[in-house]
Amino acid sequence: MDSITVFAPATVANVACGFDIFGFAVDNPGDQITLTARDEPGVRITDIIGDEGRLPRETSRNTAGIAIQTYLKHINRTDVGVDIVLHKQMPLGSGMGSSAASSVAGVYAINELLGRPLPIMKLLPFAMEGERIASGSAHADNVAPSLLGGFVVIRSYQPLDVIRIETPASLFCTLVHPDIEVNTKDARFILKNEVSLKNTIIQMGNVAGLIAGLMTPDYDLISRSLVDVIIEPVRAILIPEFNEAKQAALDNGALGCSISGSGPSMFALSRSAEIAERVGAAMQQAFLSVGITSEAYVSQINRQGPKVLVGEQVPS
Amino acid sequence: MDSITVFAPATVANVACGFDIFGFAVDNPGDQITLTARDEPGVRITDIIGDEGRLPRETSRNTAGIAIQTYLKHINRTDVGVDIVLHKQMPLGSGMGSSAASSVAGVYAINELLGRPLPIMKLLPFAMEGERIASGSAHADNVAPSLLGGFVVIRSYQPLDVIRIETPASLFCTLVHPDIEVNTKDARFILKNEVSLKNTIIQMGNVAGLIAGLMTPDYDLISRSLVDVIIEPVRAILIPEFNEAKQAALDNGALGCSISGSGPSMFALSRSAEIAERVGAAMQQAFLSVGITSEAYVSQINRQGPKVLVGEQVPS
Missing domain, CATH: 3.30.70.890 (GHMP kinase, C-terminal domain)
Incomplete structure (x- = not known):
């Protein structure tokens, strides 16, 4: 496989009473990312659509870019080369986890593209690194529900302890x-x-x-x-x-x-x-x-x- | 029926993280109360055993006494006369809900003695009145689990909102x-x-x-x-x-x-x-x-x- 397109969901963090500890994912909206393998090593953002030119194109300053870079470094695959096309499908700075969705979509996509060397749960720290670039601190209350789906509790940050809570189907x-x-x-x-x-x-x-x-x-x-x-x-x-x-x-x-x-x-x-x-x-x-x-x-x-x-x- | 003896369980309030909102009841220890009906109206404490003389014998200053009095007033049965014998079976001021157990035992006993005019859940405010005498404020985190059994959450005090949580059998x-x-x-x-x-x-x-x-x-x-x-x-x-x-x-x-x-x-x-x-x-x-x-x-x-x-x- 040399190309993959992934959707990652928007998220509601805090959920009224649960500041910094609760978050859930929604089916709509969300962000979409396309990764295409290329021979030359390195992570490159070739296009961002739907951000009105506001997001940084430089890999190390872009949430999806930094998340993918951090991931590749961790699994010792800095030999990998990918082109990123990010389709922003939700407003920036909206409080719906826009940066988290991009970050999660990126990390999930690269992990699938490489044949899933890591289980999904292990992707969280890399997606959080992307979030750190966007918000100044590595919060998990958008990233975790976007990655895992459902309603999550961040019970603890040190060490990171994320719990998934079942929710009623008709909510x-x-x-x-x-x-x-x-x-x-x-x-x-x-x-x-x-x-x-x-x-x-x-x-x-x-x-x-x-x-x-x-x-x-x-x-x-x-x-x-x-x-x-x-x-x-x-x-x-x-x-x-x-x-x-x-x-x-x-x-x-x-x-x-x-x-x-x-x-x-x-x-x-x-x-x-x-x-x-x-x-x-x-x-x-x-x-x-x-x-x-x-x-x-x-x-x-x-x-x-x-x-x-x-x-x-x-x-x- | 003109006499009844009731046991009410000790309780653990707070349960580490849940200050003022969590509490659970235990099988042992607990307090025991005997109520005996008498013709003359009024609530009278005839004996307290196991307190080394430290608890007030005056009805309006005793947690069980005040709880029963408040209850009788509420159901318009101040015509009722009862003698109370309280068997303290746990240490006072111990943090195990000693006053709550006495208060709950008293209210539960009088309600049973009179043929249960109120459902159990409705007894909570009267037991809380007893608790107010003992601790200076009408907390529910001992009284509610002693009355309802199990693990409870006091979600809110105003209005009072008590939720019972299922616990694993082998805890x-x-x-x-x-x-x-x-x-x-x-x-x-x-x-x-x-x-x-x-x-x-x-x-x-x-x-x-x-x-x-x-x-x-x-x-x-x-x-x-x-x-x-x-x-x-x-x-x-x-x-x-x-x-x-x-x-x-x-x-x-x-x-x-x-x-x-x-x-x-x-x-x-x-x-x-x-x-x-x-x-x-x-x-x-x-x-x-x-x-x-x-x-x-x-x-x-x-x-x-x-x-x-x-x-x-x-x-x-």
């Missing part, structure tokens, strides 16, 4: 991306370094409730637990009409609604595709009422992670 | 009570009101991991998640030889070990009765090495809550 996600931009570094900068013990206890209760709600499954418990008393109150001020869009989601039957990652995208979870569609329309309307256009995406929780679109997948 | 608890005393109010007073965001994230990861570990079940995950970076480092200084006793538990195969409630008792969880017994002996030895005697209790997680020992249980 649908609405993602709404208002056409404004929030820089991940800024979104992190405005957070306070200290949390009251009282709010820590409330947040822990919701973290426990959400995991129990997902695993049982118990939709009412999921709904009651989708509450963030620590991060959302601070970051919501970066998103115009946040409260109105959230209220519109809840009024239209969403189980819960909060910021996706560091924003400005917002996510809502609902019990059916129909409710999730209605929730999306209502949220878009809330943004539009102050002149902000937006994109809405509705899909199930993605359980698969990356998938090969063109080229041969290594049998698992 | 055994070791409770070791060193013969020293820690006042619950002191143990709370030394806690800081602020937590670093970093430690909040670590703790949330462990909270999520412990719930997932219990529900899966996954003993390794339970073990990795039984970590408390917020409360234990502060409260451990109140317990001489805490670090040595904890290390002895882990060295002897415990999945995890931490402070039970606000201490000074310590709990450990293990995968078998045999390991739990060995862990208990090793912890007692650690305390004894500095001249501190202790009691050790080994039992499964209690799944039943209170039980009627003498008298007729209302069919459920």
